[in-house]
Amino acid sequence: MQPADKAKTGGPQLILRSVGKVFGNDVVALRDVDMTINQGDFLSLLGPSGCGKSTALRLIAGLSSPTSGILDWRGPVMGKADIGFVFQEPTLMPWASVFDNVWLPLRLQGVSRADAKPQVEEVLSQVNLTGFENAVPRELSGGMKMRVSIARGLVTRPRVLLMDEPFAALDEITRFQLNSDLLTLWERERFTVIFVTHSVFESVFLSNRIVVMAAHPGRVFGEMDVDAPYPRDETFRTSEDYAHLTRKASSLLRSAMGIEGEGGDDHVLH
Amino acid sequence: MSSTEMQGHEAVMIDAEEMRRARQRKMEKTGKWLLPILIMCVAIFMWDRICVWNEIPRYILPRPGEVLATLIEDRGLLFSSLVNTLKITFLSLALAVAGGVGLSVLFTQSKWVEMSFFPFAVVLQVTPIVAIFPLINIYVDNQTTKLLLCAWIVAFFPILSNTTLGLNSVDRNLLDLFKLNGASRWQTLWHLRLPASMPYFLGGLKIAGGLALIGAVVAEFVAGASGLSSGLASRIIEAGYRLNAPRLFAALILISFTGILIFLVLSFISNRILRRWHESALTQER
Numbered sequence: 368m369q370p371a372d373k374a375k376t377g378g379p380q381l382i383l384r385s386v387g388k389v390f391g392n393d394v395v396a397l398r399d400v401d402m403t404i405n406q407g408d409f410l411s412l413l414g415p416s417g418c419g420k421s422t423a424l425r426l427i428a429g430l431s432s433p434t435s436g437i438l439d440w441r442g443p444v445m446g447k448a449d450i451g452f453v454f455q456e457p458t459l460m461p462w463a464s465v466f467d468n469v470w471l472p473l474r475l476q477g478v479s480r481a482d483a484k485p486q487v488e489e490v491l492s493q494v495n496l497t498g499f500e501n502a503v504p505r506e507l508s509g510g511m512k513m514r515v516s517i518a519r520g521l522v523t524r525p526r527v528l529l530m531d532e533p534f535a536a537l538d539e540i541t542r543f544q545l546n547s548d549l550l551t552l553w554e555r556e557r558f559t560v561i562f563v564t565h566s567v568f569e570s571v572f573l574s575n576r577i578v579v580m581a582a583h584p585g586r587v588f589g590e591m592d593v594d595a596p597y598p599r600d601e602t603f604r605t606s607e608d609y610a611h612l613t614r615k616a617s618s619l620l621r622s623a624m625g626i627e628g629e630g631g632d633d634h635v636l637h
Numbered sequence: 638m639s640s641t642e643m644q645g646h647e648a649v650m651i652d653a654e655e656m657r658r659a660r661q662r663k664m665e666k667t668g669k670w671l672l673p674i675l676i677m678c679v680a681i682f683m684w685d686r687i688c689v690w691n692e693i694p695r696y697i698l699p700r701p702g703e704v705l706a707t708l709i710e711d712r713g714l715l716f717s718s719l720v721n722t723l724k725i726t727f728l729s730l731a732l733a734v735a736g737g738v739g740l741s742v743l744f745t746q747s748k749w750v751e752m753s754f755f756p757f758a759v760v761l762q763v764t765p766i767v768a769i770f771p772l773i774n775i776y777v778d779n780q781t782t783k784l785l786l787c788a789w790i791v792a793f794f795p796i797l798s799n800t801t802l803g804l805n806s807v808d809r810n811l812l813d814l815f816k817l818n819g820a821s822r823w824q825t826l827w828h829l830r831l832p833a834s835m836p837y838f839l840g841g842l843k844i845a846g847g848l849a850l851i852g853a854v855v856a857e858f859v860a861g862a863s864g865l866s867s868g869l870a871s872r873i874i875e876a877g878y879r880l881n882a883p884r885l886f887a888a889l890i891l892i893s894f895t896g897i898l899i900f901l902v903l904s905f906i907s908n909r910i911l912r913r914w915h916e917s918a919l920t921q922e923r
């Protein structure tokens with residue numbers, strides 16, 4: 368199973384070489400981060416609060432620049448539209464309709480409403496929001512707003528989708544649903560996903576690789592492959608494999624946080 | 638059995654509670670209109686009675702009926718004066734909107750511009766217009782321009798400061814999203830900053846509407862001393878000289894009704910615009 372799964376991801380797409388970020392107030396947000404992201408990866412960044420996950424994502428998005436090290440993009444030159452970003456909050460424009468919100472990235476590239484229509488409608492149907500084009504954000508539930516936000520991130524067909532704890536504010540039922548929807552989309556399109564999360568369970572369910580980070584200073588602590596085949600559905604959540612993998616991931620996270628004991632038997636597992 | 642009874646009882650209780658609340662809402666809604674009107678009527682009635690009981694002469698305090706009669710009798714004069722005042726008010730409000738929004742857009746384009754010019758806007762705002770007017774009187778010849786300038790100075794500041802605040806109160810993540818998609822400065826302004834500042838701007842507009850009227854009237858007052866203006870304020874001054882209290886009251890009432898009307902119209906416009914998205918304009922439905 369593992370080789371079949373591995374075969375789907377391509378070669379390196381982005382290599383971070385000893386990337387560091389120091390903020391003006393002498394906070395070392397990231398130190399010597401080395402990481403390779405492959406074409407088609409679903410990579411989770413897992414770590415405690417303040418370990419620099421959001422900072423790393425912003426660096427990758429080009430929203431801020433590293434104070435040391437380089438980001439080495441491979442393959443065709445990455446243009447702006449090649450990166451989609453989904454924030455923790457839906458961050459929609461409250462005055463604009465669902466359609467206009469999703470149209471925005473295309474609009475900023477100069478695509479007219481009429482020309483954007485097929486693409487916008489397609490992503491909206493992919494996130495199950497057909498028929499809500501004219502609703503405004505406050506008429507939607509929290510989960511629906513998040514779907515709009517995901518649709519907006521996908522509308523330019525980016526090659527890399529960056530997600531910063533996109534489902535953290537949602538209830539569990541909605542989160543599970545959106546997890547599955549996201550996986551379905553990803554399996555179909557195989558864009559690269561870098562997914563920041565606090566949740567061990569979410570990272571194991573979604574990703575093929577997990578990078579665990581530690582804080583003070585923010586750094587990469589360890590990495591694990593999630594050797595479970597796709598497609599993953601709700602039965603995966605109850606499987607023995609899943610339980611095993613979450614134990615492994617949480618023990619890694621615990622060591623990253625410097626918590627010993629209790630997890631002793633887990634260490635035996637990996 | 639007892640449990641179903643309990644449930645039934647509870648359901649009735651909830652319904653009663655819901656009904657009571659609905660009734661209260663309805664009462665509050667009518668009360669909002671009815672009570673002020675009622676109090677107003679009582680006050681007018683008391684005014685009338687006090688005049689009669691104390692035998693106050695009409696050149697000191699006219700009875701409400703007399704004021705109303707004057708309002709109707711002198712309507713030609715009064716309303717043409719009102720139109721003059723309104724012209725100044727709305728023209729200066731329009732200029733205040735243009736100036737306030739224009740300047741605040743300029744401010745958000747560059748921190749330096751804001752740092753350099755905002756203090757002057759504050760100086761203009763805190764100096765009493767009555768104290769500035771003599772200067773304006775010296776430098777500006779045209780009567781209408783004088784009044785406009787005066788009303789504009791009073792009205793533009795709330796629009797400037799509110800819109801500046803609004804243009805800067807944009808969700809940082811949305812700004813990042815625009816940056817990520819390579820938005821130009823102009824695109825960010827047009828698609829993000831201006832719409833986001835709308836509620837702030839409209840709040841400023843509501844204040845500025847009232848201030849423009851006040852500015853226009855005050856300007857007329859000061860200018861009226863030189864006997865050239867023809868707005869409602871000069872009617873008041875004139876009536877004061879002639880001890881024509883009924884007309885004075887009539888003019889006063891016209892001014893305050895105009896102020897109320899301006900406020901209501903601007904509130905209505907603002908509610909219309911924000912109806913679908915902003916908290917301040919949401920109805921009870923949630």
Ligand SMILES: Nc1ncnc2c1ncn2[C@@H]1O[C@H](COP(=O)(O)OP(=O)(O)OP(=O)(O)O)[C@@H](O)[C@H]1O
Nearest residue numbers: 390391392394396415416417418419420421422423
């Ligand atoms: N703009 C900034 N200026 C100064 N310090 C910052 C800035 N952004 C982040 N930091 C600091 O960098 C460190 C990492 O922050 P970051 O937001 O990347 O953490 P995170 O892993 O995303 O945390 P969380 O899970 O809570 O979102 C923190 O100590 C934070 O205080």
Ligand SMILES: [Mg+2]
Nearest residue numbers: 420421422531
């Ligand atoms: Mg974060």
